[in-house]
Structure formats: structure tokens, C-alpha cells
Amino acid sequence: MVTMSDVAKLSGVSTMTVSNVINDRAGVSDQVRRRVLEAIRQSGYRINVSARTLRSGRTGVIGLAVPEIDRPYFGHLATHVIAQAKERGFHVAIEETGAGAAGEIDAIAHSHKLQFDGLILSAVGLDPGDSRLSGGDYPIVMLGEQDFSARFDHVAMPNEEGTKAATAHLIDRGCRRIAIVTGAALDGVNVVTRRYHGYLAALAERGLDADPALRFAVDGMTLAGGRAAAHRLADSGHEVDGVVAVSDTVAQGVLRGLADRGLRVPDDVRLVGFDGIPEAAYTVPSLSTVAPDHRWMAAKAVELVTARIDDPSRPAAAYTAPFDLMLRESTR
Amino acid sequence: MVTMSDVAKLSGVSTMTVSNVINDRAGVSDQVRRRVLEAIRQSGYRINVSARTLRSGRTGVIGLAVPEIDRPYFGHLATHVIAQAKERGFHVAIEETGAGAAGEIDAIAHSHKLQFDGLILSAVGLDPGDSRLSGGDYPIVMLGEQDFSARFDHVAMPNEEGTKAATAHLIDRGCRRIAIVTGAALDGVNVVTRRYHGYLAALAERGLDADPALRFAVDGMTLAGGRAAAHRLADSGHEVDGVVAVSDTVAQGVLRGLADRGLRVPDDVRLVGFDGIPEAAYTVPSLSTVAPDHRWMAAKAVELVTARIDDPSRPAAAYTAPFDLMLRESTR
DNA sequence: TTGTAGGCGTTATCAA
């Protein structure tokens, strides 16, 4: 390995001068600078980040922890976060937590271990009251899901408002028996319960009854889960003319499951999803969806971590992303 | 910050003993071990990875560089790589290269900079002859696309064989005018050209002409690209009874584009994709596809990097993933 | 403008 002192020897100066050249510090004559740069080129020297970090305490890397990177929503989110971080001179390392509290706690620990300067955590399993969250002053921004606003910086999704708008839209289109395909965890405050409450709120506001028999829970927020739920729904014998899905991926599964049972969308059943993933515009029929502004969310999250990295004592801030209700063929 | 020597003082031993306890090395009495662990717990000590890396030269992190993490194929691949690496005690940091040679070179540079122990690079833009690849003995494994086998460890996809099998399948189903929706870069040796050649090979073997008018190029391997290509195809006036798409994502776009033009799959046109992403089973109609074994590929890639990390001088190895031709509704 | 000394937190080596 080529070290600074190798470069120093090669160019006939001290390591300190090499360091000054590398870090673009003032007080190096042009002639020496050139000689050092040439020596660096020749030797193929690369700075050792561990050594530098050991001294400076900064790595320039932000961690992004998501439940499952193969879920389109998180893939898109990651792409945006990477772009935003790059603009601020940070690098992003992605971590997969596996949608459980344990994985999320692990991600925080790893984040320390790998010496990221800060962490953006898309927590779905973690409870805000979890005692293991008592980490201290490490810069963590919660993205999208649970409400940790009191203790952490937080960029929330418009879960209730969005699902409420989606449900109201179905009612406007004439639906009266509206089912919801929701997640399994219906206690606590999380993305699933909040979206469920948005659905209930819209029904209540329009004077419709919420029939518990029209609530179908999926195990994971997956295509398979959505499909299975649609099968149960179709086989239940309940007349349903509208379906609110907890996410676009689940909605895609529902779409497939309804097709399996010969139910046509939107003719027999109207369907609306949540997340606004680009894929939703390409299904057949295309999928109406609640689309939070992903770019905005990513920008906000990166802005918050970097701010907290610079000033660990600043008060926690909370924002909620704006959203669009994208109307497509599935609710025509 | 709590350091090892703080823990050492607190528990009345030397730093070396603390180090031994932390790294689970033999030769520490149970009593001392317990005392040290208790001191670690009390003090909230966390190991400093930079210092450890500075000494040991290992970070325990493998970089995974992919063109776009929001493309389902890469999302799934990443999930598998993470799982496999975990089994071998490695951590994975994902890097997005943006599907260009520049980004891929950058990823290599970053990988050095961030001191990953090795890098798995899913290169699509990089040319095997690129002079900037002359890095030296840093452990890099090429995954999936280009053929770098002479200089790098390489896990290839069954590009030609797979597309050939897919095309032959269409012919078996009675298709005679088979179009291909392919990528833009039709020179050099890359995933696009190899799949294209597989298509040509199948046609030739069955005595069918390859009509250049039935070749439709997309700009990116995206849903939008596939849709646009399908529009051009439908509007061209050519009679087409089968379509081979260069990837599943492109095929999904094609599916949508054909629906836009009122063409039914498989009744009017049969369609087959490539990659075997799980999403392909959930489209309407579901999508036949060439499915390489992702888990196998991930396992092989991780095996190769770790082997090279342990022995940088071992000869480069090359493997090609096995595949299944998944037959679904789109070619029924 | 350049150089020297010392230390960041950890671990390998060798001695006790």
C-alpha cells in the first residue's frame, strides 16, 4: 500500500506538506504542489479513509436503512435519497432491515459501527417507545412511517389524509361497498393503522358504514399478499364495488387476484393504491394511487440529517409530505 | 467518547484483554470476561471501526454497485447478495452507478475510498477494455453483464442461451413474425447484444428470416421505453405475432403499450421477457420469462469476492448462471 | 513555506 510518507519521500518533502496539498490548504508553493501531485499520480497513492476518519471523525457517508430494497417504493426512495445526498457531498450506503424492529435496531447499531455520519431510517416495525432507541445524540432521521416526532427528526407520509382522499374519490365515483386491503398490524400507530383510519374517516364523513367484514389483512406488503387478499375477497360472497389497498405493491397483487377470479377493474370493482410508484402507471388497467412527493421527502430527509450532523443539539423537526391523488384507469 | 482504555480502567485490566473479549478470542478467564462485559455495558462503549480498520486492514464490508437500484431486477439481486454476504459475516453497502461507464469507474474509486474489502460490480456501461479498469489487485467481481472473464472474476447471465430458448419457445407456439424489443447499444459485447444474438440464433436454427424492421430499440431498460417501443411496433403496420423483450421491465412496458393499442396478449401477440423478476408473475396477463437463478448468482458472486479477499492472487474464475424458462399466460 | 512530534483507538507481538 502506498502511504503519504511514500509520496513524501518520492517528492522530497514531509508528509505534512503532502497532507496540505491533498487537502488543498494554503501555504504550499506552486512548485512543491506540482511536485507532490506528480508523485501522487506516479505512485498511485490513495488516501486512507480510516486513518483520516480516525482523526477527523467524519466519513461523508449517510446510511439509509429500509425494510426491503426490492420493494419498488423503497427502491425509488433510495434513488432519490442518493441523488439528494450527492448534491450535498454525501455518499449513501443502503442497509436492509427486513421490516422488523430487530433489524431496525441492528441498522442503528451498524450505522454506528460503520461510522456513517448519520442515518435515515425508514422504520416500520419499531415502536416509538422502544427502549432500545435510547441511543443518544447520533443523527437519525425517521422517514415515512411511524411517528417519532418528539424524539427524532421526522419526515412523515400523508397516510391518513391520503387514504381519506382515495376513499372519498371511490365514493365520488359511486362506490358504496368499499373494502380495504390492509396490513396485519392493526394496533399501535404505524403506516398501516394510519391509512386504515383515513379510510374509516372518509366513510364516516360520507355517512357510510364501515363493515368489518370488508377488511382484509395481508401478512407482508407484498404482491402475493395482495393477490391472496383479493381471492379471499372475491370468494367471501360480499358485494364489493371498491377496494382501497394499503400500498401500490399490494394493489398490484389485488389487481392480479381479481383477474384470477374474473372480476374486471374498474367495471366490476374500482381499485386505488398508495405510494405513487411509477409502476402503477404501467399496469393493465393503470392504477389510481395516492402519490406522496418522493423527491420532496428525500430532499427533506437529507436536509434534516445533514443539519443534525452539523448541529446535534438542534430541536427535532417534523414534516409531512405533500401528495397528489393520481387518477387512472382503475377508478375510471 | 468511550474508548477501550476507558473500559480497561473501569474493569481493571489492560486494553488488550478488552480487545480479546470483544473479538471473542480464546484465553480469557470467565471471570475477567464477565467483568469486562459488564464494564462495556455500563460505559456504553462502542468499538471504533476506523481504528480497527486502520490496524487490521479489513472493514467487513462488501460494496455492491448496480446501475439503478429502483429497477426490480437489481433490487432483488441486492436482497440476495445481502443475504449471502450476511452468512459469510460481511455487510453490504449498495452504490448506484447510473448505468454509465463513468458511474461504474466512480464506484470502483469510492469502493477504495470507503475501504470496502471488495466490490461486486454489475457493470453495463463499462467496456472490458476500458483503460481506467487497470486498478490492480483490488478484489472486484463482475456480475451479470459484460464479459470480463480474462481479467476479473465473473458471474455471467445466460444471455444468449436464455434468449435463444425464449425465442424458440415462441416459434414452438406458432409465432412466425417475431419482433425483438432490445436496448440501444448494439455494438460491443454486452447484455443487449448477447441477448440479441440469442434471438438471431434461434431464428436461424429454425430457418426463419430475421427482419431488421422487427427490431425495436429502447433508450433505457425502462417501463417507458418498452411502452414506447410497443407503440412504434403497433403503429408500424408490420404483422407481428410474437415479441421478445430484452428484460422483464421492458416487457412490462411492452405489455402496457400493446394494451394501449388494443392488441391482446397472448391472443394477438405472444410476449416473453428476461430476468425472472417476481413481478412478472403478477402482471395481467402474467409474463413468460427467462429466469436465471438469482440466488445462485448472488451466492457465487459473494463466494468469489470473499475468496479473492482472502487470496488476491488466485486466478480469475468465470461462471454462467443456470436458468429456467418460466411459461406463463403471455405465451399460452 | 516547510518540518517535527505526538496522538487518534485499535490490535499483533512478545514477554511475564
Place this chain on the structure above:
DNA sequence: TTGATAACGCCTACAA
């Protein structure tokens, strides 16, 4: 079984 010492490669502080 445990401990003292000397690095790892870089940067801060200060001296020349």
C-alpha cells in the same frame, strides 16, 4: 491467562 509496547496512516499544534 494477562499485559506492555509498538505500530497502522493521518492530522493538529507548534517549531524552524
